[in-house]
Every structure is written in structure tokens, then in C-alpha cells.
Amino acid sequence: TQLLEQSPQFLSIQEGENLTVYCNSSSVFSSLQWYRQEPGEGPVLLVTVVTGGEVKKLKRLTFQFGDARKDSSLHITAAQTGDTGLYLCAGAGQAGTALIFGKGTTLSVSS
Amino acid sequence: ETGVTQTPRHLVMGMTNKKSLKCEQHLGHNAMYWYKQSAKKPLELMFVYSLEERVENNSVPSRFSPECPNSSHLFLHLHTLQPEDSALYLCASSQDMGAPGTDTQYFGPGTRLTVL
Numbered sequence: 001t002q003l004l005e006q007s008p009q010f011l012s013i014q015e016g017e018n019l020t021v022y023c024n025s026s027s028v029f030s031s032l033q034w035y036r037q038e039p040g041e042g043p044v045l046l047v048t049v050v051t052g053g054e055v056k057k058l059k060r061l062t063f064q065f066g067d068a069r070k071d072s073s074l075h076i077t078a079a080q081t082g083d084t085g086l087y088l089c090a091g092a093g094q095a096g097t098a099l100i101f102g103k104g105t106t107l108s109v110s111s
Numbered sequence: 112e113t114g115v116t117q118t119p120r121h122l123v124m125g126m127t128n129k130k131s132l133k134c135e136q137h138l139g140h141n142a143m144y145w146y147k148q149s150a151k152k153p154l155e156l157m158f159v160y161s162l163e164e165r166v167e168n169n170s171v172p173s174r175f176s177p178e179c180p181n182s183s184h185l186f187l188h189l190h191t192l193q194p195e196d197s198a199l200y201l202c203a204s205s206q207d208m209g210a211p212g213t214d215t216q217y218f219g220p221g222t223r224l225t226v227l
Binding site for chain 1: 115167216217219220221
């Protein structure tokens with residue numbers, strides 16, 4: 001069974017701080033996605049990483065896919081209150097199977 | 112707007128009621144999903160439909176009954192639910208299932224269900 005472990009589970013920081021959240025597995029994934037979910041809404045896709053070692057930037061967010069395609073990280077620079085939400089990673093395994101979701105990291109950014 | 116709509120957004124029902132959740136996607140996708148999201152728990156995949164055929168059913172109690180009449184619509188029929196079934200029920204769709212690059216899931220806003 002493929003599992004994705006996300007850490008930390010909860011993170012509470014001040015505006016302007018930097019942070020990194022992690023998504024780890026013992027399994028190899030063909031691609032990995034990061035979603036953000038705000039309270040009362042469904043998750044929204046932030047990025048998909050496909051190639052081992054790939055780094056993608058989305059404004060203040062930097063996503064990295066591990067060389068072995070087993071892990072990923074999300075780094076946020078100078079966090080803002082609008083970054084508050086649940087961050088989910090999801091891995092794609094074999095063709096014809098549904099995405100595997102991690103439990104998520106709940107981020108709270110206060111002013 | 113993600114192109115996936117869900118109705119109703121909120122539902123309160125008694126344990127003896129029968130109700131249905133509706134999901135519609137306007138993206139031309141082939142796969143549709145039902146998830147349950149409870150407080151402090153991960154997303155639980157309930158059902159997956161690919162090309163209108165059910166391909167996954169993750170040990171979900173029979174009081175939840177899915178229906179996929181066509182590739183754009185997905186229903187979740189509910190009957191004799193329990194209070195522990197109270198949760199956010201999310202619908203999602205993807206172009207295909209499991210193929211890198213085409214399995215990005217687009218979620219609806221969810222239905223917040225409360226069972227009294």
C-alpha cells in the first residue's frame with residue numbers, strides 16, 4: 001500500500017516568516033501534486049511535479065520533487081495571512097489507480 | 112470556480128431520511144470521485160467512476176450508494192445515516208485516472224452534511 005506522510009501536521013507562524021512542509025513516502029510516484037484547501041471549500045491544485053529533482057516556483061511558493069520521486073517539499077517565503085489553509089500532497093502511482101493523498105499540513109499565519 | 116459544482120452546499124438530515132448529493136462537472140473529464148473529509152482526518156476516497164463505470168469502492172457502508180448516469184453527473188444517495196457520517200463530502204473529476212499529467216483532480220466546494 002502506498003502511503004504519503006506529511007509533516008508537520010500543524011504549523012502556526014507569524015506573517016513574514018519562512019516555512020517548509022514535507023511530503024514523504026517509501027514508494028515511488030510518477031508525479032506528485034500539491035493542493036491548498038481553505039475552510040469550507042474543496043482543495044485547489046497548486047502545482048504538479050513530474051521529474052525527479054524538479055523545482056517549480058509559484059510566486060513565494062517553491063516546490064521540489066525528490067530525485068528518487070519518493071518525496072516532496074513546499075517552501076513558502078515571507079508567509080502572508082492569505083497562505084492560511086490545509087496543504088495536501090497527492091501522489092500518482094500506477095496508471096488506472098486513483099491519487100493517494102496525504103493527511104495534510106494545517107498552516108495558520110497570523111498578522 | 113473549478114468547473115465542478117456540488118449541491119446542496121449544506122444538508123442537515125435525520126437518521127431515517129433519504130437524501131441525495133449531486134455533483135456536476137463541466138470539464139469534459141472521464142473520471143469522477145467521491146471523498147469524505149472528517150475533522151482531523153485525511154481525505155477518504157469513497158468511490159471512483161471512470162467512463163461511467165465504478166472502478167473503486169473502498170469498503171464504504173451500503174447506506175452510501177453512488178450513481179453515475181453519464182460522464183458529467185455523479186450522485187451520492189444517502190439513507191439511514193449515522194451521526195458519525197457527518198462530514199464534508201467532496202466531489203472531484205479528472206481527465207483520466209492514474210495517468211501522469213491527466214489525473215489532476217478538480218474539486219467541487221463540497222457538501223457539509225450534518226446527521227442528527
